[in-house]
């Protein structure tokens with residue numbers, strides 16, 4: 001990892017023009033920031049800072065998420081968190097990101113969607129003014145929400161028409177929520193009619209059937225994860241033919257036990273089957289990874305050449321919900337890499 005050649009590779013990968021399309025604001029809490037916020041609120045952390053992200057299981061992880069989102073209760077803190085995410089993007093040489101945010105996690109902002117978006121927007125706007133990368137927001141439903149709650153969120157988004165909001169998303173555990181495609185079909189239809197793009201977590205905690213529902217019922221422009229499509233040849237053909245891209249997060253899939261090791265991860269088999277794939281981090285702070293590390297991991301495991309690396313970076317840019325202007329600048333820069 002620390003040999004001179006791998007450091008050269010990291011520097012080259014940092015210089016690779018690319019976008020990130022599968023990244024959660026909730027996955028960008030830095031332990032030092034959480035410690036500082038907790039201290040000023042008189043909140044005792046469950047364990048010391050250096051062990052804060054060593055989760056003992058899903059319940060422990062969700063408990064941490066509750067604590068962290070609860071501490072981000074002011075406009076200043078939410079802006080600070082957003083700015084920190086932009087700095088993280090710049091450190092990996094990421095030119096643009098679609099950032100997912102799920103309002104159900106942010107208890108202190110319930111019923112105040114506009115104020116919450118204003119606080120997040122303030123952080124990203126300040127970052128862009130300081131030369132950090134541009135960001136679009138994908139507002140996410142939770143898998144366990146009702147059809148009515150989903151439609152209510154979409155109605156709010158449609159009436160707000162918030163410029164930074166580019167897409168409707170859905171995330172959460174499909175293994176516990178069961179099949180929810182039919183429940184959210186109407187909300188996604190309305191979002192599409194209103195000009196929002198659509199991105200859907202599927203084929204991670206669900207099998208190929210979750211990806212089929214994302215395509216057939218939710219009109220997904222992009223699938224978050226989608227890795228278990230590898231189990232269904234006709235789904236692979238459909239994804240390839242219709243050029244529906246997958247936003248894949250290798251380290252996240254290993255950490256959550258979807259695959260036992262990176263060697264068994266299907267990203268290369270999906271790519272070789274003609275499916276458009278991009279490399280992403282999901283929850284970089286919580287998983288202690290970065291976008292350049294994820295690219296390096298794929299290159300060292302699957303022997304990706306520079307040409308393949310460029311093709312994956314191209315997919316990341318083309319499958320993002322960035323403006324045409326941002327996309328064409330990044331694509332031009334990619335040609336010269």
Ligand SMILES: [Zn+2]
Pocket residue numbers: 022023024171201224282
């Ligand atoms: Zn995710």
